[in-house]
Amino acid sequence: MAGAFFRLIDIAKSYAGVQALQGVNFAVSPGEVIGLVGENGAGKSTLMNIIGGVIEPSSGIVEIDGVQRKSLTVLESMGAGIAFVHQELNLFDNLDVASNVYIGREPLYGGPFRLVNRKKLNADVQPLLNRLGVDFKPETMVSDMSIAQRQLLEIVKALSLNSRLVIMDEPTSSLTLIETDRLLNVVAGLKASGVSVIFISHRLNELTKCADRVVVLRDGRVVGALAKAEISHGAMIKLMIGRDLKALYVPPAAKPGEAVLKISDVRTTAYPTQTVSLSVRQGEILGLAGLVGAGRTELARAIFGIDPLLAGSVALNGKAIHVDSPRQAISHGIFLVPEDRKRCGLLLDISIAENIALPNMKACASSGLVNDSVVAANAEQQRERLHIRAPSVDQEGSSLSGGNQQKVVLGKWLAMNPRVLICDEPTRGVDVGAKSELYEMLRGLADAGVAILMISSDMEEVIGVSDRIAVMHEGMISGFLERAEFSEHNVLRLAVGESIH
Amino acid sequence: MFKKDIGLLILILVVGTVVAVINPLFLSAINLGNTANLVGLFGIFAIGQAFVIITGGIELSVGSIIALLGVLFVDLIVGHEMAWPLALVIMLGIGAVIGLIHGLLVTRMHMQPFIVTLCGLLIYRGAARFYTQDGTAGFGFGVSFPQLEWLTTGRTFGVPHSFMALIFIACLMWVVLHRSVFGRYLYAVGKNEEAARYSGIRTNRVIIAAYIISAILTAISAIFFAMYTRSISPSSHGNFYELYAIAAAVLGGCSLRGGEGSIVGVVLGTVLLQVLQNLVNLLGIPSSLNFAVMGSVILIGVLADQQFAEYRKRKSEVAGRISTA
Numbered sequence: 001m002a003g004a005f006f007r008l009i010d011i012a013k014s015y016a017g018v019q020a021l022q023g024v025n026f027a028v029s030p031g032e033v034i035g036l037v038g039e040n041g042a043g044k045s046t047l048m049n050i051i052g053g054v055i056e057p058s059s060g061i062v063e064i065d066g067v068q069r070k071s072l073t074v075l076e077s078m079g080a081g082i083a084f085v086h087q088e089l090n091l092f093d094n095l096d097v098a099s100n101v102y103i104g105r106e107p108l109y110g111g112p113f114r115l116v117n118r119k120k121l122n123a124d125v126q127p128l129l130n131r132l133g134v135d136f137k138p139e140t141m142v143s144d145m146s147i148a149q150r151q152l153l154e155i156v157k158a159l160s161l162n163s164r165l166v167i168m169d170e171p172t173s174s175l176t177l178i179e180t181d182r183l184l185n186v187v188a189g190l191k192a193s194g195v196s197v198i199f200i201s202h203r204l205n206e207l208t209k210c211a212d213r214v215v216v217l218r219d220g221r222v223v224g225a226l227a228k229a230e231i232s233h234g235a236m237i238k239l240m241i242g243r244d245l246k247a248l249y250v251p252p253a254a255k256p257g258e259a260v261l262k263i264s265d266v267r268t269t270a271y272p273t274q275t276v277s278l279s280v281r282q283g284e285i286l287g288l289a290g291l292v293g294a295g296r297t298e299l300a301r302a303i304f305g306i307d308p309l310l311a312g313s314v315a316l317n318g319k320a321i322h323v324d325s326p327r328q329a330i331s332h333g334i335f336l337v338p339e340d341r342k343r344c345g346l347l348l349d350i351s352i353a354e355n356i357a358l359p360n361m362k363a364c365a366s367s368g369l370v371n372d373s374v375v376a377a378n379a380e381q382q383r384e385r386l387h388i389r390a391p392s393v394d395q396e397g398s399s400l401s402g403g404n405q406q407k408v409v410l411g412k413w414l415a416m417n418p419r420v421l422i423c424d425e426p427t428r429g430v431d432v433g434a435k436s437e438l439y440e441m442l443r444g445l446a447d448a449g450v451a452i453l454m455i456s457s458d459m460e461e462v463i464g465v466s467d468r469i470a471v472m473h474e475g476m477i478s479g480f481l482e483r484a485e486f487s488e489h490n491v492l493r494l495a496v497g498e499s500i501h
Numbered sequence: 502m503f504k505k506d507i508g509l510l511i512l513i514l515v516v517g518t519v520v521a522v523i524n525p526l527f528l529s530a531i532n533l534g535n536t537a538n539l540v541g542l543f544g545i546f547a548i549g550q551a552f553v554i555i556t557g558g559i560e561l562s563v564g565s566i567i568a569l570l571g572v573l574f575v576d577l578i579v580g581h582e583m584a585w586p587l588a589l590v591i592m593l594g595i596g597a598v599i600g601l602i603h604g605l606l607v608t609r610m611h612m613q614p615f616i617v618t619l620c621g622l623l624i625y626r627g628a629a630r631f632y633t634q635d636g637t638a639g640f641g642f643g644v645s646f647p648q649l650e651w652l653t654t655g656r657t658f659g660v661p662h663s664f665m666a667l668i669f670i671a672c673l674m675w676v677v678l679h680r681s682v683f684g685r686y687l688y689a690v691g692k693n694e695e696a697a698r699y700s701g702i703r704t705n706r707v708i709i710a711a712y713i714i715s716a717i718l719t720a721i722s723a724i725f726f727a728m729y730t731r732s733i734s735p736s737s738h739g740n741f742y743e744l745y746a747i748a749a750a751v752l753g754g755c756s757l758r759g760g761e762g763s764i765v766g767v768v769l770g771t772v773l774l775q776v777l778q779n780l781v782n783l784l785g786i787p788s789s790l791n792f793a794v795m796g797s798v799i800l801i802g803v804l805a806d807q808q809f810a811e812y813r814k815r816k817s818e819v820a821g822r823i824s825t826a
Contacts, residue, residue, distance in 0.1 A: 304699075306698070306699070325703065326698055326699060326700070326701045327701045327702070327703055329701075330701040336699065338699055343693070343695055343696065344695050344696050344699045345696065345699065346696060347689055347692050347693045347696050347697070348693070349692055349760070350688070350689065350692060354685065354689075357685075358685070358689055358697070358700040358701075358702070359700040359701045359702075361682045361685055361686070362682055365681075365682045368681050368682055368683070369676070369680045369681055369682075370680060370681065370682055370684075370685055412700065
């Protein structure tokens with residue numbers, strides 16, 4: 001495109017054999033709003049990190065104002081006028097607005113004492129706030145601001161750097177409709193003043209409203225670009241998907257039985273105004289799909305008793321149960337394989353054997369005293385059953401690969417008798433070989449009568465492993481899919497909040 | 502026994518040998534007996550401190566609890582002529598309640614252990630001084646409790662009973678910490694409270710129990726101290742004892758981040774501290790340097806231990822890489 005000041009030419013990036021990006025060409029002209037879409041894991045973050053100078057491409061050229069180079073550093077990227085508005089905000093909430101905007105660049109006085117000139121600081125920030133028409137002042141404390149206001153403050157920060165290109169990563173994921181409209185107005189304002197915007201969003205509606213063109217990534221490649229006139233839901237979704245994923249599937253040995261876990265009108269802390277109802281049947285794997293931030297993890301945490309249930313009821317085999325601690329959930333046979341394996345799943349610096357014994361230590365003890373040979377024998381049993389690759393069960397958790405750590409987490413629960421197993425992103429950070437082993441185990445458990453709720457953002461996994469899929473969108477179940485209706489297209493449409501019929 | 506404990510034991514033997522060579526009095530029965538007595542007195546509450554430190558917490562009110570329970574105990578049995586076994590049970594009860602309150606404030610109210618127990622340090626010290634109106638609590642002339650005195654300050658075959666009490670408590674607590682289900686939970690909570698909770702451990706209860714254990718052990722040593730000193734001036738009795746306890750625990754291999762430590766280590770840590778005190782006296786080092794010597798040895802000890810640990814870790818990592826390759 002003529003007049004582009006920023007170009008990526010034939011960029012590729014691979015991590016240890018995995019091709020994260022391949023042959024990506026991308027150009028940005030002044031005053032252009034580019035929508036960037038793609039599924040979770042399509043390579044959006046990698047691409048943005050290359051533009052931001054955080055990671056170095058394996059090959060390809062980055063061109064700024066006609067100058068070509070192999071990669072950027074963070075400082076070069078900032079110096080070229082590229083600013084980020086991250087999904088996780090990088091603000092100091094113990095400081096006020098003005099201090100956040102000019103952190104590290106405060107106007108000073110007093111010579112060697114280097115005192116901050118508050119007056120000038122506030123005076124410098126005010127025009128930036130006026131430009132965006134925001135409803136907070138330079139003196140407002142960040143801790144008193146809403147998420148939407150903080151998002152705008154990030155944009156103010158970007159403007160204060162005289163940015164030419166602002167990259168917004170899911171800026172509206174936590175905004176209400178009205179706040180979103182305001183943000184879109186801000187984007188239009190930036191465009192009018194010649195600033196370019198890359199707008200990454202899962203909310204396709206917003207893109208149809210604000211983008212001049214949309215670039216679609218899939219499996220690390222640019223699979224299409226849509227000009228303004230062509231931007232539509234259908235066109236975007238069509239480009240985002242395109243694989244046949246049903247091949248993986250192993251059907252259950254028997255027809256699913258009665259509902260084992262039934263949750264009705266449950267409200268969680270993430271979306272206190274929305275309710276969720278679903279049931280998982282005996283012997284089935286129910287996939288819970290959705291975009292990151294749809295409230296799935298929070299639902300799992302609430303069922304397991306980590307977070308409080310704000311409303312609603314949970315029933316196990318038709319009997320209402322009350323769970324307000326993991327201990328209670330475990331005593332009912334409801335187990336969770338958490339999303340954050342290293343922080344919550346297992347203790348990295350104790351042995352495999354102890355990790356496996358921990359939830360059921362009393363079974364390895366007589367009159368309160370632990371019998372280490374029982375602990376070791378139980379762990380050994382799980383090691384064989386799950387093919388945990390470690391020289392011995394005395395090995396510390398931290399010495400294992402991601403897949404083997406996950407097997408240890410599973411082993412904890414298999415050593416007891418699960419009725420309901422909730423797996424939150426069970427194969428995140430797990431290599432391909434261990435993945436298929438884990439899928440086999442899940443199927444084996446389901447066939448043994450366990451009801452499995454599998455939260456996953458990996459489309460291949462959701463479609464390839466589940467017997468039925470529930471899709472969440474912004475705290476609500478937007479639809480259920482039976483096996484015959486499984487397709488990336490359907491899952492994605494439900495995940496972005498549309499109905500499929 | 503852990504590697505760390507053996508290192509500490511060697512350090513004690515080296516220091517002891519050096520002192521004995523310079524001043525043979527070190528090995529005299531009287532000196533060894535006195536040192537053992539002090540090891541007993543300080544060791545009991547140091548074990549309590551270790552339980553709290555393993556959860557990742559800290560207990561700063563030890564010295565003040567020793568002062569407060571000391572004056573209460575003396576006043577109950579001397580001033581109010583209460584039967585001493587009853588008074589003893591009451592002291593343990595008060596200790597348990599103090600521990601419970603600390604534990605509840607830390608877990609339910611999400612307060613930082615440092616702050617909770619720092620306030621405890623100030624409050625109990627103030628309460629002790631107010632209770633006696635800043636006077637000294639002690640045993641008047643001719644007042645005696647033969648059984649209690651024999652139990653707390655007596656000796657059998659020259660071994661002070663306070664030291665025997667320490668050995669008994671250490672064995673008991675060794676079983677609790679290293680062999681019981683509760684002990685495993687305690688380490689798990691100290692290493693990673695979140696993961697422990699996801700494994701179904703009631704982490705709050707475990708933490709509260711640690712504070713209660715600590716305060717009860719502190720109450721036991723408060724009685725030993727009261728009987729040992731026989732007079733308690735509440736403004737100075739037990740001052741800085743929490744720091745002795747923390748020092749012993751850290752020397753003994755506890756990490757202030759939690760999740761690490763052993764009973765043997767804490768006892769050896771206490772022994773080393775008392776040997777150092779003894780060394781200052783026996784070698785004619787001005788007693789004003791007492792704290793400075795202790796501080797230096799702890800600093801060097803912990804520093805050396807960390808360097809060794811890192812060295813071992815690097816070595817095992819290299820070995821691990823070779824074996825997997």
